[in-house]
Amino acid sequence: MAADARSVDGPGTPVSLLQMMTGYWVSQAIYVAAKLGIADHIAAGAADSRDLADATHTDAQSLQRLLRALVSIGVFSEATPGEYGLTPVSALLRTGTPDSMRALAIMYNEEQYRAWADLLFSVRTGKPAFEHTFGKGIFEYFRENPEPAWTFGEAMTAWTNQLAGAVVAAFDFSPFSTVVDVGGSHGTLLAAILRKNPATRGILFDLPNVIAGAAEHLAAEGVADRCTHIGGDFFEAVPAGGDLYVMAQILHDWDDERCVAILRRCRTALRDGGKLLIVELVLPPGDGPFFGKWLDLHMLVMASGRERTAAEYQQLLQAARFELTHVQPTAAGASIVEAV
Structure with missing residues (x-):
């Protein structure tokens, strides 16, 4: 679908712009891995893609495709086909560690991600897209919705x-x-x-x-x-x-x-x-x-x-x-x- 960025990428190239335009692919893929607790399951010993699919109640082939993409940018590792490990990046997606960023990955990619889809509204009006999307300000929304408030x-x-x-x-x-x-x-x-x-x-x-x-x-x-x-x-x-x-x-x-x-x-x-x-x-x-x-x-x-x-x-x-x-x-x- 697109050229290999490793061979032709550089400032001002079409591939450079393409990577910027599709940046949300990466953020959403990281979000899904965080939401499913993939890093926690790998740390607990479920390194095989089939075991991970069973543990996360996901479609094995679809999960493998997600992990393949994330391995390609260094989020996870794959020492042998279908056997996944943590990298310094995915270690930050574990739960309960002092440097965990799992909640951040989830927060940025649920309600806040949906609000960013309406950035054009904010630029045109100077008003928060979150309020336009959800019908109330973010802090009022948190008061009424305990789960995203806890994640925040x-x-x-x-x-x-x-x-x-x-x-x-x-x-x-x-x-x-x-x-x-x-x-x-x-x-x-x-x-x-x-x-x-x-x-x-x-x-x-x-x-x-x-x-x-x-x-x-x-x-x-x-x-x-x-x-x-x-x-x-x-x-x-x-x-x-x-x-x-x-x-x-x-x-x-x-x-x-x-x-x-x-x-x-x-x-x-x-x-x-x-x-x-x-x-x-x-x-x-x-x-x-x-x-x-x-x-x-x-x-x-x-x-x-x-x-x-x-x-x-x-x-x-x-x-x-x-x-x-x-x-x-x-x-x-x-x-x-x-x-x-």
Whole structure:
């Protein structure tokens, strides 16, 4: 159907464009493998294609065709015909591992995939395609649909697992006595901060239905005795008393007006002399490749938010009576925007 990309591909060639246009083939194939738990079954010993078909209740020939395609791009390996193994890529699709990306693979390719099919609507109107497709905003949809809400929570925890180590390596939290994680979900980032800083206490803040699942996670991380978890709405108020407030991957969900509203709540709650950290993919200058440029487009499709430049964060912060003092890149690609 198409030429072999290995022999003729290059910038500007028809095959290069073809690979871009059919990129959803790869994302959906990875999704099916993740949804079926193929990596878990292989790790448990079901390496034969027939055993995998039995374990996943799928058509053996169709599953073999899926795996053949995924082997060709390095997702799985095939040492002998019909015997499949894990690669470093497919190992990330296992369940329950510290670096698991399985929930992310599922999240991006169910409701969010359907919303991307209506990207044209968002570009024409400036409004979220998700709301146009499903008849309600994404967070309202999650409140009414527990299964995708759970997948979203697991996916965000997985994302934060990868981010947390980079954040604690890039910023010295030791001078601060109380860290407030605003919109911190189950506390993955806050737990990483507290583990590295045994003299520091934490306050975890998120919606009541989200925070309900935090106690077990904080206990498992060994920081429950130094962390209070509080439910609420950051558009109304955030817990007072912290000398450091952290928001990771929160502001990119919202438009400028609502970002300023959240920041003003933090300004009111922050102790005198305290600091605010915003962890986001800060858009760099220039036209080079950067994942945040695609995540920005994703936010156009999903919600009212966006990724921003350092100058745009400075404007938001000034509107909430903060001063941007430093932008610190991290090894995970996100940056730490510091403000006082």
